[in-house]
Amino acid sequence: MKLEGALYPWRFRIVLGLLAAMVAALAWRIVDLQVFDQPFLQGQGDARSVRHIPIPAHRGLITDRHGEPLAVSTPVTTLWGNPRELQASRARWDELAKVLGQDPAALSKRLSEQAEREFTYLVRGLTPEQGQRVLDMNIPGVYAQEEFRRFYPAGEVAAHVVGFTDIDDQGREGMELAYDEWLAGVPGKRQVLKDRRGRLIKDVQVVKNAKAGKALALSIDLRLQYLAHSELRKVMQEHGAKAASLVMVDVKTGEVLAMANQPTYNPNNRRNLQPAAMRNRALIDVFEPGSTVKPFSIAAALGTGKYHPESVVNTLPGWMRIGRYTIRDVSRGGMLNLTGILMKSSNVGISKIALDIGPEPVHTVMQQAGFGQATGLGFPGERVGNLPNHRKWRDAETASLAYGYGLSVTAVQLAHAYAMLGNEGKNVPLSLLRLDQPQEGVQVIDKEISKTVLRMLQAVVEEDGGGGMRAKVPSYHVGGKSGTAKKISGTGGYTKDAYRAFFAGVAPVTDPRIAIVVVVDEPSEGGYYGGLVSAPVFGKVAARALRLLNIAPDNLAPPVDVQTAEALKSKGGRT
Structure with a gap:
């Protein structure tokens, strides 16, 4: 191609070459993504829909020397909310506060202040039945997650030895703290599908099973x-x-x-x-x-x-x-x-x-x-x-x-x-x-x-x-x-x-x-x-x-001879 009268014909050729290179690079990238690097696009799509949520691990049992339980873990339900999503359900906030046993004004203030956030705890440690009653209200923006709560059957009797865990089930005192790594399990992982609002669409599979903590037998009787x-x-x-x-x-x-x-x-x-x-x-x-x-x-x-x-x-x-x-x-x-x-x-x-x-x-x-x-x-x-x-x-x-x-x-x-x-x-x-x-x-x-x-x-x-x-x-x-x-x-x-x-x-x-x-x-x-x-x-x-402890006495009175006892009895004496 001749460029008659052009002062600098090489400039035009450079521009055409650059445009051709860009088109070729784009075409190669399209082919690469569609043919050779499919997992990349799949991963990007999954990142916008597939989520991994933790499966809580069961904390190990603490017992006395005879197997009597001193600390056990019970399943509980924790309710959390998406304040941004809850803004559309303001009319039901009083209803939600009532069923949660909270002050309506306090709950309303908290949700209003956190309107731009997407997570806040509503209440923790409910029984599964209590949690289900709240979920059955179908209030948009209210969700649940499974957790475990520690319970101590011996109460105050063994409190100083056993100790206790915090709300996150981590040891804070006593043997709960000293053997926290031993007692704490390894959380699992579950793969789920969620929409753009974070709502659960489908429970896909368990990626990793939770591993329960190990039991601990104390010397205490x-x-x-x-x-x-x-x-x-x-x-x-x-x-x-x-x-x-x-x-x-x-x-x-x-x-x-x-x-x-x-x-x-x-x-x-x-x-x-x-x-x-x-x-x-x-x-x-x-x-x-x-x-x-x-x-x-x-x-x-x-x-x-x-x-x-x-x-x-x-x-x-x-x-x-x-x-x-x-x-x-x-x-x-x-x-x-x-x-x-x-x-x-x-x-x-x-x-x-x-x-x-x-x-x-x-x-x-x-x-x-x-x-x-x-x-x-x-x-x-x-x-x-x-x-x-x-x-x-x-x-x-x-x-x-x-x-x-x-x-x-x-x-x-x-x-x-x-x-x-x-x-x-x-x-x-x-x-x-x-x-x-x-x-x-x-x-x-x-x-x-x-x-x-x-x-x-x-x-x-x-x-x-x-x-x-x-x-x-x-x-x-x-x-x-x-x-x-x-x-x-x-x-x-x-x-x-x-x-x-x-x-x-x-x-x-x-x-x-x-x-x-x-x-x-x-x-x-x-x-x-x-x-x-x-x-x-x-x-x-x-x-x-x-x-x-069934330890035999070592200071018992010597047994009384039968003949001596009979003789005393015949004389009116007492054995």
């Missing part, structure tokens, strides 16, 4: 948990206490059989929940254990070889001075052997022993007993307390450590330590999960020394003059030690009239099976001593627990 809960509530009412805790441990396996606290809360209804009621005080609250650690100081003394059970210590005149500190006994003692020091709970006697043997043996035994160390339970918020280890021990620090001041422990740590004494000096790790195989323990105190200390603790409970006589259990030999400690004030000193009352012990002494610790915080009525307030709780709980 719900029968013993109810028992502990009941007795703590009674002692709170009887003595006007601020709080109370009880921990029961299986001596042989280290399993926690009961862990109860007061005050508590109902995890099924948390509307008026007080934060203080949520604390698992048995694991979170630390305190100076007072006289309950004296058995470990005695064990340290026996371990040095300088003392034996009949060694005598002069505790007169019932007080002693160390620098500017005065150590006093509650009761006048005199010349006391080691058993007598525990029975009279002599601060003077145990201080003299500690000063004689030095701080290292006492500190070592307490460290081996687990004080100042994590229990390994992995419970959220658990505290480890404090066991001081001074570079240079002053006499006052040595003496106070021996009778339970200057260190801090939790109720669980104290129960673990007494379980070690009951297990012939063998330290077995604690567990909040049911164990199918017993754990291996570590021998931390000589077997004979632990048995000797247990016999001393038995005397504390069973012999006249012991401070734990109110902890007696009919038909069983039990051993334990009471304790009373002033609370630390906010200024760093001690309060004048605020105490904690303790009792820690094991049962039965001849073949220990359980260790129990009772802590009562600030009893204000009817006394505040551990032997008066906490010991009776130990006795009542231990008596019923030993029978529930």
Whole structure:
């Protein structure tokens, strides 16, 4: 083609070439999309009609050691709305609010403010029947989705151990939080067809099945948990206490059989929940254990070889001075052997022993007993307390450590330590999960020394003059030690009239099976001593627990000879 008279004929040819190239590129793209790359167009079309909606996963079941449910998941319906679509149904907003149980003005305001949005929750956690009643109203813009809600059959009894989940079914407290990944399932995926307004047209298929969470069997025995809960509530009412805790441990396996606290809360209804009621005080609250650690100081003394059970210590005149500190006994003692020091709970006697043997043996035994160390339970918020280890021990620090001041422990740590004494000096790790195989323990105190200390603790409970006589259990030999400690004030000193009352012990002494610790915080009525307030709780709980666990009595009265009984009857006597 000749361009006669054109000044720049090459420009026209370049334009024609570019137009031809563009036409060719468009033609190739059309062919490519229609023939070679069909999935692209299909995907774009599906993106405007095919949706994937999640299939909620069933959270794992939590049970006690016997399979009794402590946390179960139930299906619920959540209603949501498309505010933009609901604007066309303003006339029915009052009707919708009424069936949802909401204030019409509040609902109207919320939908008006969110008029440009396409999603808002209307109400969550309805029963399927309640949700269906709302859907049957056929209000445009109201939709439903399936969810699961956690329910706790034991309610407030096991609340501190089990914990709870939030509205999105995620663990927030207790074992629900500690084992959230284990309990939480994997959501599935369902493919559906929706129109441009988001309305469901067709349920196509399940792309991925939901995977339920795994079950979790706790070491807790719900029968013993109810028992502990009941007795703590009674002692709170009887003595006007601020709080109370009880921990029961299986001596042989280290399993926690009961862990109860007061005050508590109902995890099924948390509307008026007080934060203080949520604390698992048995694991979170630390305190100076007072006289309950004296058995470990005695064990340290026996371990040095300088003392034996009949060694005598002069505790007169019932007080002693160390620098500017005065150590006093509650009761006048005199010349006391080691058993007598525990029975009279002599601060003077145990201080003299500690000063004689030095701080290292006492500190070592307490460290081996687990004080100042994590229990390994992995419970959220658990505290480890404090066991001081001074570079240079002053006499006052040595003496106070021996009778339970200057260190801090939790109720669980104290129960673990007494379980070690009951297990012939063998330290077995604690567990909040049911164990199918017993754990291996570590021998931390000589077997004979632990048995000797247990016999001393038995005397504390069973012999006249012991401070734990109110902890007696009919038909069983039990051993334990009471304790009373002033609370630390906010200024760093001690309060004048605020105490904690303790009792820690094991049962039965001849073949220990359980260790129990009772802590009562600030009893204000009817006394505040551990032997008066906490010991009776130990006795009542231990008596019923030993029978529930089918543990044979070891303190039954000897059988009466038949001939002797007949002779007494013939004389008018009574058997």
